[in-house]
Amino acid sequence: MADKQIRVRFAPSPTGGLHLGGVRTALFNYLFARKHGGKFVLRIEDTDQGRYVQGAEEYILNCLSWCGISPDEGPHKPSEFGxxxxxxxxxxxxSYAKKLVQMGYAYYAFDTPEELDLMREKFKSLTNPSPQYNVITRAQMKNSLTLTEDEVTKNIDNRVPYVIRIKIPAAQNIVLNDMxxxxxxxxxxxxxxxxxxKADGMPTYHLAVVVDDYEMEISHAFRGEEWLPSAPVHILLWEYLGWKTHMPQWAHFPLILKPDGKGKLSKRDGDRLGFPVYAMDWTDPKSGEITKGFKEMGFLPEAFINLLALLGWNDGSSxxxxxxxxLAEKFSIERIHKGGAKFDFEKAKWFNGEWIKRSSTIDLLPLVKKVLExxxxxxSDEKIVALIPLVKDRCQLLNDFYTQLAYFFQDPHEIDINAIKAKWDDSKTTFLKEWIEELKTMLEWTPLKLEDSFKQAIASKQLKAGELQLPLRIMLVGGKFGPPVFDIASLIGKDSTIRRIEHSLTLLN
RNA sequence: GGCCCGUUGGUCAAUCGGUUAAGACGCCUCCCUUUCACGGAGGAAUGAGGGGUUCGACUCCCCUACGGGCUACCA
Structure with a gap:
């Protein structure tokens, strides 16, 4: 194994939006490949024609690309493994299924769905509510183990629908070595x-995963914990197909759980709790329904990747x-947790805030510009570039830039006038009216000059700066937030400043 | 029900037999700031329970409880 090329795969089925758990699986695969100089391949598991959704494959590729973890091989980038x-x-x-039948490791089964239901009903008991198709029951079903050879060939010739089932041996221990x-x-x-x-000639996941992992020379097979119970089927298949020595090393990742109750995180939980679950916006082609994604919610891909990586893994430091x-340098499968992790959107936002703070103005520019647009x-770019450093510490999501920046471009839509009213009186109205007159004559419209002017005017009226500075802010931005008030006044200009104060003054009457 | 996996603060988690059981998010207090953030200093809060093994268990073993996954001609 040591001299073998490292090859891992991410194998989603194109059935809809890409769940954050899927992205994490892809990410861990990507990191493992990068760390060991291997290849990261994308395989599309579209064997269920009933669940196939148009556009999902392209969407998955877009998500991975946005995350910066594009596969080295895949339908978009074929190689000899395609x-x-x-x-x-x-x-x-x-052909592999038939080979298994020939070798006696699998058999034809002609049972109709109704007959299967009947069997399950018949064998159902209090101690066994869901009977299996196994050593016991298969003896009573319609399959090539119970039918004569003639009957079987006749069925096949008559195009009676059939499936091929694996013949699980009795009383055998199957050992999985999980990393x-x-x-x-x-x-x-x-x-x-x-x-x-299946009856439609398509393989189930169980067959496809081992055939493909073998043919694509996958060295390490990673997937979610929900696959653990079917691992023995896969191991048996590797053995029966004669490929045991080529079997990849397995690792089953812990699940990402709902933040509140029980169970694994689903799209529904996001809708219910108000946070995204998909990487990017997903539009259902049938209903047209849009499900929000992390990208559109205002996440930076760097932050998204970062928070996902830390969900179930850490490097041992703080x-x-x-x-x-x-991540690629420090990643190791052995340091992945065994237990599932509840998803915490608050912490997710914190990660994003950290990444916004760390990002340069130039990197942020196109993103902020888009949010504004x-x-x-x-x-103009120039104006946004000047504004970003003023507010980026106040933004956790890119969309916060709109709230933090809108009043630089337009008069506030809503003014928290009640916050002013509480401690207002005529002397303050008079003061502002007089100060406006002074502003009109002001030649140098800079934060410093504005502050000087304001403070001197305040002093001359025997008022306190604190009693008027906050109201002034609310008049200019609409609420109690934003960078230093005289910076704002300076940037929005004389006309806007005066207009906004006057507007609030009329509201106060 | 059966099988399998798991279990350190509300959440993410370090610890791989010997620590006052880290750190982070969130929460609270204070400082900085005549706003809000950022930043800084503090605080509350954790080994599911019971048995072993050991000089010594969060760490190893067993049982119980709890949580999760699977139990389809879906992946």
Missing amino acids: PYRQSERKARYL IRGEVIFNSDEVDDKVLL QEIFEIAE TNEINS
């Missing part, structure tokens, strides 16, 4: 005769902010 869509590899699965969990032992009596080849190259604010 094709990379399982639907395009159909013929191979059939994260160590040795996991399964008893073959507990695993059922999984369908390998460092939390990593860029992708550093989607809110119908068009501005």
Whole structure:
């Protein structure tokens, strides 16, 4: 294994939006490949024609590309290991399935869905609510183990629909060596005769994953923990196909769980709790329904990757902010947790805030510009460049730049006038009216001059700066937030400053 | 129900037999700041329970409890 090329794969099925757990699996694969100088391949598991969704494959590629973890090989970048869509590899699965039947490791089964239901109903008991198709039950079903050879060939000739099932041996220990969990032992009596080849001629995941991992020379196979129970089927298949010595090293990643209750995180939880679950916006081609993604929610890909990497993995130090190259350097499968992690959106936002703070103005410029544009604010680059340093410490999501910047471009839509009213009186109105007159004659419109002017005027009226500076801010920006007030006044200009004060004054009457 | 995986503060988590059980998010207090953030200093908060093994267990073993996954001609 040491001298073998490291090859890993991410194998999503194109059924919809790309879940953050999927991105993390892709990321861990990518990091492992980078760390060991291997190849990261994308394989599309589109064997379920009923669940296939138009556009999902391209969308997945876009997500990975946005995250900066584009695969080295895949349908978009073929090499000698292709094709990379399982639907395009159909013929191979059939021939391997037949080979397994010939060798006695699999068999034809002609049971209809109704007959399967019937069987499950018949064998159902309190102690066994979901009977399997296994050593016991297969003897009573319609398959090439119970039928005569003639009957079987007749069925096939008559195009009676059939599936091919693996024939799980009785009373055998199947050992999985998992890089994260160590040795996991399964008893073959507990695993059922999984369908390998479906009636439509397509393989199930079980067959496809081992055929493809073998043919694509995958050295390490990583996937979510939900696959652990079917691992014995895959191990048996590697053995039966005579490829045991080529079997990849397995690792089953812990699941990403719902923040509140129980269970793995789903798209629904995001909708319910108000945070994204998909990497990017996903539009369902049938319903047209849009599901929000991290990208559109205002996440930086660097932050997204960073927070995902730390969900179930750490380098053993207390460092939390990593860029992708550093992750690739420090990553190791052995340091991945065994237990699932609840997703915490607050912490996710913190990561993003850290990355915004770390990003340069120039890197932020196009992103901020876009946020402003989607809110119908068009501005020169120069102005945005001047503004970004003023507010970026106040933004956790890119979209926060809109709230933090809008009042530089337009008068505030809403003014928290009640916050002013509470401690207002005529003397303050008078003061501002007089100060406006002074502003009108002001030649140098700089923060410093403005502050001087304001403070001197205040002093001469025997008022306190604190009592008027906050109201002034609210008049200019609409609320209690934003950079130093005289910076704002200076940047929005004389006319806007005076207009906004006057407007608030009329509201106060 | 069965099988499998897991279990350190509310959350993410360090520890790989000997520590006052790190750090981070969130929360609270204070400082900085006549706003909000950022930053700084503090604070509350953790080994599921019970048995072993050991001079010594968060760490190793067993049982229980709890959580999760799987149990499709879906992946």
